Amino acid sequence: MTENELSYKIIGSALEVHRNLGVGLLENAYEQALAYELKKSGFNVKQQLYLPLKYKEVNIENAYKIDLLVENKVVIEIKSTLDVHPIFHSQLLTYLKLTNLKLGLLINFNTPLIKDGIHRIVNNL
Template identity: 80%
Template structure:
């Protein structure tokens, strides 16, 4: 399954979570519910993936944590904020570059409609 096909399924799962939980909860609630939905769809999903960062001659353990990685192809960063700040987009792009993955989804569950809170961030994505 391509990154684009996966993103369609992930967004569908996020819609299901948003429909059932609504707005106003902490990020962890949405992240855990989305993890559950994706697992129920049969996807290989990793939650709270801690990864090291190589800086010059040293390795910084636990430099960052990725909310979800789906099928080792798509990074999902879950937010529950009033407004998405530009730093959140940069955060996902950094994760993509550090993992050499090509597609990330930034999903803000604190949106009236989930489609307004969902954003694709691309790192060298090829049209498939």
């Protein structure tokens, strides 16, 4: 399955979570619910994945944390905020570059229409 096909399925699952939970919860609630929906659909999902970083000759353990990684192809960063700041986009792009992955989804569940809270971030896709 391609990254684009995966993102379509992920967005469908995010819609289901938003439809059932609404707005106003903590990020962890949305993360757990989305992971549940994706696993129920048969996807390999890793949660709260800490990854190392090599900086010059130093290995930094647990340098950054990915909220969800689906099928080892799509990084999902979950937010529950009033505003999506540009730094969130930069953060996700950095994660994509560090993992050499091509597609990330920034999903802010704290919005009346979930479609307004979904942002695709690409790294050489």
